[in-house]
Amino acid sequence: MSQNSTNLSNFVWQIANDLWGDFKHTDFARIILPLLLLRRIECVLDDTKESVLKVYNQEKDSGVDMELFLPTYSKYPFFNTSNYNLETIGATETLANLENYISHFSQNIRTIFEEFGFANTIVELDRAKLLFRITKSFSTLPLGKEDISDRDISNAYEEIIRRFAASINEKAGEFMSPSDITALATHAVIAPDEEIFSESGVIRTVYDGACGIGGFLSDAISLITELSPVNSPVTVIPYGQELDPRTHAMALTSMLIRDYDEKNIKQGSTLSDDKLPNEHFHYQLYNPPFGKKWEKDQAFVIKEHKNLGYAGRFGPGLPRVSDGSMLFLLHAVSKMESPEKGGGRIGIVLSGSPLFTGDAGSGESEIRRWLMEKDYVEAIFALPTDMFFNTGIGTYIWILTNKKSEERKGKVQLINLANTWTHMRKNEGTKRRFISKEQIDNVMRDYEAFEEKDNIKIFDNAAFAYRKIHVKRPLRAKLVVSAGKISTLEEVNAFAKLSPAQQTAWSDFFTHSIGEHAYDWIQDNGKLNNNKDGFSKVGKPLLTAFTNHFMERDEAMEPVLDSKGDVVVDTTLNDTESVPYNESISEYFGREVLPHVSDAFIDHSVRDAKDGEVGIVGYEINFNRYFYEYKGHRQLKDIDAELLACENRIRVMLEEVAE
Incomplete structure (x- = not known):
């Protein structure tokens, strides 16, 4: 980060000190971020403000649509027609003057303040007798184009959000993806296309359907810009959608600061109210919420699943309502650009649940089956634990594409990064580890090499499939x-x-x-x-x-027969067996089942709905099985020594207390 970015971040953090006592630290972001945006906008509009006011006063009664008319004079897609700014709103009537100032912005800027709930915030500041003091501090902040570049203020903005996120331990993970995770996922999705960026006139779309504050979008824009030639930069068009209005406002702010069209960043539920239904994208990056119920979207999702099938987003199946992350996975696949137009690549951060939750035939298994049979899954990275602000669970990055290289077709690369991490100097909530830039570079080299190592394995798609057969036994x-x-x-x-x-x-x-x-x-x-x-x-x-x-x-009895002479099944002894997909069922049954229960038989009436064969096809990806390392039992003498040392420590502490 440049010195300008650092200075701005530190300045804003000092302003936050004035809020202590009157506001909780969880409120700081909603107060400071819109004020930072407000100051930036008024600074960049400063040079054209007089001409805008002159034209506005001349034409305000003419019936002309100012939203279409005034951006020509402001030189930006936004404007302000108030006589006030942060310096002139005054120490008296501060609230009324600030409300007047904000109400005279163009609609796109007012929308951002509405989503921040800023009208209520400034009322709270006024009641705490802090409004004038805070606005006066921001009015001295030099944020014009000549003072600080778009890149510097964007970096500072993201750093401020990260610092606030670190202070809001229990909530940070809901709207912040750690920068090291976004960097790894972004490189895995975009770096393989570096050759394409050398061509002239390249346009690439980037989308995040759970965009939060826009961290993934910002990282993607920066990486594409870094990889593209200076004399022929790639044109990047970012898109996103976010459910929470305030978080959406942060994403809008980020896009405005970087001079991107904020109209492409939509607000609403991605699952039940897709605001970009006809769009497809070259790159997609997501970190949807882990283990979040989708019951509020349930009616719409089920309707789309039933009515549209594979023509919609959710044709392959629906996961249990307790976790909607696989719905985001299906949504992303439906949004991939067609191979004829450059194809699509996806990076999505998920918990372990989508890898194995759900038995054969369940919605989760059918989704995995469809992804594998369509050959969309390119690689899965298993991340270390303790990588996120509000959860220490194991997480995974799925990389999917509809344009696999020839050597990758029909295969999936599993990369185990459980031991690839660096200690943080200071914990941020439950985040105790990070993946350094050097480690990311090494991981990317291994990923692109597509060769097996101790922590990398390559499988055929069918290796994750099995047939679940139903095993019966006669009633005796x-x-x-x-x-x-x-x-x-x-x-x-x-x-x-x-x-x-x-x-x-x-x-x-x-x-x-x-x-x-x-x-x-x-x-x-x-x-x-x-x-x-x-x-x-x-x-x-x-x-x-x-x-x-x-x-x-009575096991000594002959099997009970029904009136037709057929064997009656003892339902209490019903069982199932998971047979590897490429193995003969009869051979497996003869080897693994009959030696133990000689009267068992396969229920041939249970057949897969798609291929009609015996048993139901299921898919699961069990990282622990593929990367398990046996560690022998510890020696008793070592355990005894540890217990003795523990007893000694306890005795010393008790003696200190007694003194």
């Missing part, structure tokens, strides 16, 4: 009608639903049938039909309930 049992079982008939749900008269009749019947013809009666489905005594022909549910109640398993 006999019917035993006893006084003890009759006394517990009320525990049978079907029996409990009978009338008292019917219950008495059935209890008496079984009592008089002990050791006689109860077995035959049950097998014959009940021949009695005497409604006067509470009897009637037994329906199938009641018959099944009685049979199960009086049945006792």
Whole structure:
């Protein structure tokens, strides 16, 4: 960061000290960031302010649309028609004058202040008798074009947000992606296209469907600019969408400061209100919230899934409602630019859940299946733990594309970075580690080399697939009608639903049938039909309930057969087996199952909905299995030594307390 950026960041941080006591530190960003934006805008508009006011006063009653007219005179896509600025709003009537000042900005600027909730904020500052003091401090800040470059103020803005994020431990991770994670993901997505950037007239679109404050977009813009030639820079067009209005306002601010069209940064739910439904992008970068429910979007998402199928975003399947991160994954894939127009590449940060949650046939498994069968997954990076501000869980970066190189087609590269990290000098919430620039460079070299190492493995797509077959066993049992079982008939749900008269009749019947013809009666489905005594022909549910109640398993018995002579299944012994996709089911079954349960058999009626073969196809990616390293048991003497040392430390502390 340049000296200008550092000075600005430190200056703003000092202003924050005035807020202590009257405001919580969690409020600082919503106060300072819009004021910083306000000062920057008034500085860049300063040279044209007089001409804008002159034209405005001449034409304000003419009916001309000032939103279209005045940007020509302001030289920017925004303007202000108030006679006030931060220096002249005065020590008296400060609130009213500031409100007047803000209300005379163009609509795009007013939208940002509305999303910040700035109208309420300045009222709070006024009540705390801090409004004039804070605005006066900002009025002295030199933020004109001649004072500080767009890049410097952008860097300072991002640094300020990072510093505030670090102070808001429990909330930081909701709107901040650590810079080292964004750097790694951005390099993995964009760097492979470096050759393309050398061509003249290249245009590249970048999109983040969960853009937060716009960190991924800023990093992508910077990297593309860095990789493109000076004499023929790539034209970058950023797009984004963010749910939270205040966070969206931060992203808008970032784009305005960098002179990008803020209209491309949308506000709303990406899942249920896609504001860019017909757009496709060359690069996409996401860090959607981990483990966040999508129940508020559920009705819309389910409707799109059912009505549009694969023509929509969610055709492959829907994950459980407790975690919507895989919906963002599907959304991103639907937004990839077509290969004919340069193709698309995606980097998305996810928890471990999307790798393995969900059994064969579940929504999660079907999504993984579709991604693999379409050959979209290029690589997955397993990150170290303790990398985020508000969670220490293991996280992963998925890299997806529809334009794999020839050597990567049909394959997935797994890169384990669990041991690739550097200690932070000072923890920021739960973030205790980071990946240094040098480490990122090394990781990228390994990624691009596409060769196996201790921490890198390459698999065929089908290696993650399996068939889940249903294994059954015959019922070996006999019917035993006893006084003890009759006394517990009320525990049978079907029996409990009978009338008292019917219950008495059935209890008496079984009592008089002990050791006689109860077995035959049950097998014959009940021949009695005497409604006067509470009897009637037994329906199938009641018959099944009685049979199960009086049945006792006996492995010495032959398998029970039904009326058609087919084996009755003992449902309590139902099991499943996951057979590797490329392995013969019969060979696997003969090797892994029959030696242990010789009467087991495969339920051939359970078949995959897509290929019709026996068993249901599932996909999972188990990093622990692929990179597991066995470590032997620790020696008892070592454990004893540690326990003794611990006891000694405790004894010393107790002695100090006693003194």
